[in-house]
Amino acid sequence: MMLSWRRRRAAARLARNNNLNNDDSGDHLEMEISIPPHFRCPISFDLMKDPVTLSTGITYDRESIEKWIEDGNQTCPVTNQVLLSFDQIPNHFIRKIIQDWCVENRSYGIERIPTPRIPITPYEVSEICKRIMGATQRRDHKKCEELVVKIKNWGKESERNKRCIVDNGTGCVLAAAFESFAEATSTSSAAEKYTDLLVEILSVLVWMLPFGGEGQTRLGSMSSLRCITWLLKNSGDLSARQNAVLVLKELLYLDEKHVNALVEIGVIQALVELIKEPICPASTKASLMVIFYMISPSTISDKIASTFVELDFVSLIIEILVDGDKSICEKALGVLDHxxxxxxxxxxxxxxxxxxxxxxxxxxxxxxxxxxxxxxxxxxxxxxxxxxxxxxxxxxxxxxxxxxxxxxxxxxxxxxxxxxxxxxxxxxxxxxxxxxxxxxxxxxxxxxxxxx
The missing domain is CATH 1.20.58 (Methane Monooxygenase Hydroxylase; Chain G, domain 1)
Known part of the structure; x- marks a missing residue:
């Protein structure tokens, strides 16, 4: 099989040296090189970036074989043998010679594949969760924050890591930690002390949506809701405010019983301000959905309606409808309907x-x-x-x-x-x-x- 790579610099020099100004000059700009067959994944036929070997001795790109197994297949795609083990052993030899080949052909525009990080294991996730629980019990917010940041960095490395983190109960542990430290933020000084930790926890929780039953209960407690609202109102970190409203949206979607608590806490003003001074389309949509759930026919009360009217919310919605995109307009119309x-x-x-x-x-x-x-x-x-x-x-x-x-x-x-x-x-x-x-x-x- 052949793969075309454009030799931009070399072709440009060739064109200048030979004064190629006719229409056929483009034929010289593209050269083809052959990727060795054993560098290609047998599933995707693409150059392997993270080669791993199965128990059958066949090497695949990690992403391709993981998808194959996740789809329910229990056999080796090449040999069709039943896999006695789903272990994927990194093939460092193949990866190294692929990298060397990339370096040798860099003049053709081929970039060297980076050395992949070793994916985390369920054991590692379980261990860090235990450490977070211990730090939470000791009220060691610095250590807890350090561990949460480590989980966050794991998730940035790959989607596989994210799935491993989510599948091993991290969400419940983080929700419990958030509630525990939120209970200790009864004063403004305490809230400021734990702000960085609470912001980091929310930044991880947003890619663990939807929440499970225990996580929903923890984050739906009065102390957690009060703390989320406090971050929504007072945090100078725009991403923290966005994450706070995303979590609120998920909580109200799962259970509208939180509406009265949020009204009592005073979240309405914060939501309207977030729409008036939007951070990004995602935060605007989330804010509109939170309001939509708050004023739905099953939850609306004269007090809630009056509060929105007093804030001139109808005029704000009309302004959104004039300039908003399709998705935002649909949500704004839903709110105005209620x-x-x-x-x-x-x-x-x-x-x-x-x-x-x-x-x-x-x-x-x-x-x-x-x-x-x-x-x-x-x-x-x-x-x-x-x-x-x-x-x-x-x-x-x-x-x-x-x-x-x-x-x-x-x-x-x-x-x-x-x-x-x-x-x-x-x-x-x-x-x-x-x-x-x-x-x-x-x-x-x-x-x-x-x-x-």
């Missing part, structure tokens, strides 16, 4: 001049956007107290094709609930248009001269 279940929320929506135009603009943007936009419009129309039908009249005056968009939505298809709401909206719009036409007609006839 907010409009309350009288205060609908009133704020009525007052914003961009509400109706933006909602009609988002129809047909995506399935979720259409569903939420129609639901919000339906709530605003059905609950409007104005006899003049301000929402309907405004919709009819828009240049976004309100009628056309709703009719197209019926044609392309939507769920039954959305279909019913679209039908009602069309009836209201049609009735409103008839009233406007009637008024317009009377205005026209008023200036006609009588024929007698």
């Amino acid at each position: 907010v409009c279940d309350s009288i205060e929320g609908r009133q704020k929506a009525y007052e914003n001049a961009l509400t109706i135009p933006v909602l009609f603009q988002k129809i047909l943007a995506s399935e979720l956007s259409s569903k939420f936009s129609v639901s919000i419009l339906w709530k605003l129309c059905k609950n409007e107290k104005s006899e003049e039908g301000g929402v309907v009249a405004e919709a009819l005056q828009l240049k976004v094709g309100a009628f056309q968009k709703l009719l197209i939505l019926l044609q392309v298809g939507c769920d039954n609930s959305t279909k019913e709401k679209v039908t009602e909206l069309l009836k209201l719009l049609n009735l409103g248009r008839a009233k406007l036409d009637c008024i317009g007609s009377s205005m026209d006839f008023r200036y006609l001269k009588k024929s007698y």
